[in-house]
Amino acid sequence: MKTYEVAVVPGDGIGKEVVPASLKVLDTIADIHGGLKFQYKEFPWSCEYYLEHGQMMPDDGLGILKNFDSIFLGAIGNPKLVPDHVSLWGLLIKIRREFEQSINIRPAKFFKGLRSPLVNPNDFDLIVVRENSEGEYSEVGGRIHKGEDEIAIQNAIFTKTGTKRAMKYAFDLAKQRRNHVTSATKSNGIVHSMPFWDEVFKETEQEYPDVQTASYHIDALAAFFVTRPQIFDIIVASNLFGDILTDIGGAIMGSIGIAPAANININGRYPSMFEPVHGSAPDIAGKGIANPIGQIWTAKMMLDHFGESELGQKLLDTVEEVTNDGIKTSDIGGNATTIEVADEICSRLKKTAAVS
Structure with missing residues (x-):
């Protein structure tokens, strides 16, 4: 036993x-x-x-x-x-x-018996693989000065080890499902960490020639979760982006309570x-x-x-x-x-x- x-x-x-x-x-x-x-x-x-x-x-x-x-x-x-x-x-x-x-793994799917707020949920079934140890939720930073001159600095930390670890997990998971991985990025606005994220994603996808890929900026991706969630299989995202996307995932299922x-x-x-x-x-x-x-x-x-x-x-x-x-x-x-x-x-x- x-x-x-x-x-x-x-x-x-x-x-x-x-x-x-x-x-x-x-x-x-x-x-x-x-x-x-x-x-x-x-x-x-x-x-x-x-x-x-x-x-x-x-x-x-x-x-x-x-x-x-x-x-x-x-x-x-x-x-x-x-x-x-x-x-x-x-x-x-x-x-x-x-x-x-x-x-961090968080699935979202069209759930029988729940009323999705989407007019046509199209039986979506996706999983967000979220990097869970660094990224935007690092503890590096601090605050200085007081009053009107107070400054808060929050540093996002992206290591190649941590980033690639999450991406490889996502690709391996996709091979057990529908062979598709989407990357959540924002390299048109975050000029250091997100281009780095994109580079590691491109490097990782070379190791998985049988898995199809896509990459979307996080603002567009959040919109697509609402307008066309059925196109997604596995989404790999940084700590912050993954956190946000998965709350949207709960919402389109009909309740974050499930x-x-x-x-x-x-x-x-x-x-x-x-x-x-x-x-x-x-x-x-x-x-x-x-x-x-x-x-x-x-x-x-x-x-x-x-x-x-x-x-x-x-x-x-x-x-x-x-x-x-x-x-x-x-x-x-x-x-x-x-x-x-x-x-x-x-x-x-x-x-x-x-x-x-």
């Missing part, structure tokens, strides 16, 4: 609701598979933890997490308690950086981390109406990472079946609770297993 040890960090707000619901679904997958088991260890690291301890995680938090097979994260943040830059950099981004989770993400360590030294794109939604926390699909889809991505892609696809197909039959939370037009959605997914997974 394969046993995967998973560190669970529900975090803040609705994370404490959608994570348990998703673990129930994962356990159902394990039960019907027979040769699969998950062992969970939950950690209370959150903004509430910060108020009590003065930090988002203990000093040895990373040392504790590094021995797990993966990290399953709910949502981090409660600006009424802790400023966002403190909560995110003290936990989420700290894990991403220290565990060398240099790739969008998943994976932070991937590709060198095997540390675990990868899986989290939904949505935030902690403190306004609905505790009401039992939070949409669990983003977290459950994130669980699907974790299954893929473990090499259980067949089970992952079965899970996503079941989620779409449930949504298409109208069993969904109020944010996407239904009246089901968080647990009712998760329970229905579990029930159908069991029925499918019994029939097969």
Whole structure:
């Protein structure tokens, strides 16, 4: 039997609701598979933890997490308690950086049962591969002077190693799908880093002669996500551009509440981390109406990472079946609770297993 040890960090707000619901679904997958088991260890690291301890995680938090097979994260943040830059950099981004989770993957697709705001979504199915460790989100910079003369400097850092690593991951992923990679750039306005990005992309595409490519400036690309998302397969983007594009991806699906993400360590030294794109939604926390699909889809991505892609696809197909039959939370037009959605997914997974 394969046993995967998973560190669970529900975090803040609705994370404490959608994570348990998703673990129930994962356990159902394990039960019907027979040769699969998950062992969970939950950690209370959150903004509430910060108020009590003065930090988002203990000093040895990373040392504790590094021995797990993966990290399953709910949502981090409660600006009424802790400023966002403190909560995110003290936990989420700290894990991403220290565990060398240099790739962020975020899919978006036409999802059965959801009303896309697009008049004709044309069954789009795309994945954004976001460089996750440097770029525009580097920590290099600073502020000087005060008052009207105050200056803020933020330096974007692009290394060839980090840039090419993201691009090669995108090309390898495209070979498993529809053999097409699009590069997000802005070399007509950002005169150093983006021409560098373009050069590395052209260099990388020479190593993949069977993969078709395209390159668009980010402003046009953002518009194309709305007007023609069906033309895209894999999009590779810098940290900032990838972040923006994936929120558009969630929007054209019909809700950012269903969008998943994976932070991937590709060198095997540390675990990868899986989290939904949505935030902690403190306004609905505790009401039992939070949409669990983003977290459950994130669980699907974790299954893929473990090499259980067949089970992952079965899970996503079941989620779409449930949504298409109208069993969904109020944010996407239904009246089901968080647990009712998760329970229905579990029930159908069991029925499918019994029939097969």
